[in-house]
Amino acid sequence: MEDVTEVRWRKSSYSGNGGSDCVEVGSSLPGTVLVRDSKDREGPRLTFDGQAWSEFLLGVKRGEFGL
Secondary structure (H helix, E strand, O other): OOOOOOOOEEEOOOOOOOOOOOEEEEOOOOOEEEEEEHHHOOOOEEEEEHHHHHHHHHHHHHOOOOO
16 A cells, blocks of 8 residues: 555545535655545545556546546
């Protein structure tokens, strides 16, 4: 498990106005991007390497994950 004590987390600009639907992204670890639910900061995190994160963002921009 990576040491996440020094990770700087950013909240998604798409989070709900009331703060209830929040996703945070941490990118302070070299070559690693972490994603967590801000309502459960000690809970599970998704971990992406740089390539996987770039591919994920590209898929989001293309609308591949729309509901």
